[in-house]
Amino acid sequence: MKKFIIPLFLMISGAMFSQVAVGASPENNNRWTFGGGIGLGFGSNNYFNLSAAPRVGYRLTDDLEGGLLGSVSWQKSNSYSSTMFGVGPFLNYYIARTFYVSANYQHYFINYKDKFYDFKANADEDALYLGGGYMQRIGNNSYLQLGLMYNVLWKENSSIFSSGLVPNIGFVVGL
Template sequence: MKKFIITVMLMCSGSAFSQISIGTPAQENNRWTFGGGIGLGFGSNSNFYLQASPRVGYMITNDLEGGVVGSVSWQTSDFHRSTMFGVGPFANYYFARSFYIGANLQHYFINYKDKVYDYKVNEEETALYLGGGYMQRIGNNSFLQLGLMYNVLYKERTSIFSSGLIPNIGFVVGL
């Protein structure tokens, strides 16, 4: 009888301990964030566009994140072909867990070929994007980011970009 009571007591205490452990949130020590975006486009004249931009960040405080973002894009059509690589630091400040403001400095390496005139260009350009946006929670610690950024270094006549204003859509895990 003693063995039966001891066994039942151990099972009850183990059950109570496991319920307490499950009900108590685990302490989160991981401050790293991961995310990015992808793009795909089709158009007339056999135009095809593919883009990826991974990012890795670190939560410096509960509301301030800093990190590195990269980008690679490939575009081709009947008339031209281009490849572009970019890398640089970023910082985001989050407020009300639904909004953010940010800065992103990107240095791009561009390889462009005009298929009609057999013209090739290898250029570099730096862009400083400032802006912000809205975040929608899509999981436990995952968010969809919708925002608008402006390249404050954009010069209409000398830039390879068609505009200084860019919309951005991306995902972040770890906030």
């Protein structure tokens, strides 16, 4: 399954960026939107994290958008390494192109390896993120999104995530 998901995300990302250059004028009546986010993290114990989350959406109305969101994340430290893939639908409602409320469901596929205990695990986890945030126009129909989401399915002792609260920064083109 993973061998299928990575090339699919790469093709979607390539198509997304090629479409952005073509359809970036305000007169464009195209209802498709494209965007996503990229993350990079460093920490103690040689911690390193690289993540990407491409998205493709469709404007159902001028203020309501639905679509598909993917994510891939690689984490590595002195004590463990993991790879995580996620995919699922999202729904955004835009308020005066300044604020947004959002819901998205993600199903994650996780591959984890503990280096100290020589332990390997493959797991799945579901997440339902609800939240919203602020939007800043950065071009004709392009926006920077700054928000905060909460995974309502998160459980403290049974989740691979350390918290249910997730800050997010992303871009969207086509609004």
